[in-house]
Amino acid sequence: MEDRLKELQRQKKLQAWLVAAAIAAFTVWSSVETGFSFSELFKGGSEIFRFIFFDFLPPDFSKVKNLIGPALDTIYISFVAMIVGAFMSMVLAFFAATTTAPSKMIQVVVRAFSSVMRNIPTLIWAILLVFAYGLGTTVGCIALIITSIGTLTRAYAEILEEIDMGQVEAIRATGASYSQVLGQAVMPQFMPGFIGWSLYKLELNIRASTIIGMVGGGGLGYAIQKGIKLFQYQEVSLAIIMVILIVLMTEWTTSKVRERII
């Protein structure tokens, strides 16, 4: 018995070492293939350092006026995309959750649909959409709506699947109507997860929308891309500072709202 246990332990240890070795081997192979090495890093390091501290700083604050508009656009499109995406996903989640889907077929189709939307990154969607909608905030907003639907449909469907049916049964047993069951048993269980996930997606949207401009989606990303092309690095650093501010502000706000709900 003891021997068997020791044998198993040894096997497990060996397995762990093998996995670690495989990861290490793959990493080394990848870094050779991509031309990454520490000597390269040191060579590039001084250049990066010089670039950040001498070309980038100090930020050119006189350009704040030009950047306020794009910064607000960034916030607008993320928020609109989150709300629109949340409402569409709420409907779709009903068809995607095992517990509420009317038929297996519809469930599979909706899940596949949301998986395509989710697994192609926002920026790639923007690249695909720019052709059809032209440059501007519209593209950014639609790309964000698409990925929001992808993420939130799945998240909401999972919340719906985890709902405690006992509570639903109990309310139903009191003779409550369908809308009462929804309002008293389903909604209270659905709400916290719903708000939590929507806020999380809002954070992701804000992060994505600050860069979506680089491929023509409007907002701060466009200003950053343009500044780099024109060698206006001090304007770029100001735009980056605004990106940081927006991201931190959103994180702070969403965490406050989240605390309030919990």
Next chain:
Amino acid sequence: MSTNWSETAGKLSNLKQQQDHDEFPRKPRMDSVLLAASLFGIAFFIYCVIRLDFDYYGIYRGTLTFIGSFANMFPPNVSDWKGILSAGLVTLQVAVVGTVLAVVAAFILSFLAAENVSPRTAKAVKGFASFLRAVPTLVWALIFIVAVGLGPFPGILAICVHATGMLIKVFSQSIEEVDEGALEAMRATGAGWLQIMAHGVLPNVFTSFMAWSVFRLEIDIGESVILGAVGAGGIGWEISNAMRAYEFNTVGFVAFVIFLMVFSVELLTNRLKTKIRRRG
């Protein structure tokens, strides 16, 4: 698929526990602050829509064009499959190297960032991490591209820097959750700082470190795909090139490869996550 995806997102875990503890569901009451927040949300939404000033007819026409171009994507042009697949491989390699470096860096720094084991350095390291995290990966990539030139190298650096920022945060949070009693007991035996870390903290946090690293790798593969679009090599470069040349059938194929890559990574990491959780 995944049973507890929400848990990994890390935002909802507390909330779920809270629910489990409440044996008697309280009567839902309307919190005035929440009411105000939701009213504000609605008003802000309307304001945003007005400010964005969508051209609805344009959207309608654009949608038709998009569907039309979608039809052009079929049948996908697979003639350059070798080039595109090797670009996909570069994308994977960039993500893996960047993430592994970030895990190593964050592993070391997170011990200095945890309030309970190194109170003196925690504030500074955490602030540094949140700075790294707040700048999007793509912006880091642009900065590095200007400094060291095009190619996968700036992509690796960008992923590494951003991932380090996030991993320091989540790693140090795991360390902060370690039971104070265990640390106290070790301190009482006269163990040094390194000994406490190696025997008291590390065994407790190892599984959550692994789970977070896997989760981060999943994110980084997505990031690595889009890095190509600004010139950091890989498959994103292929799609923006094909789009620029209006070769929709090539775009269709590249988009399909991207979908397959991200989708299979999602499946794989879900598998791994459940495995790690079961063990932990």
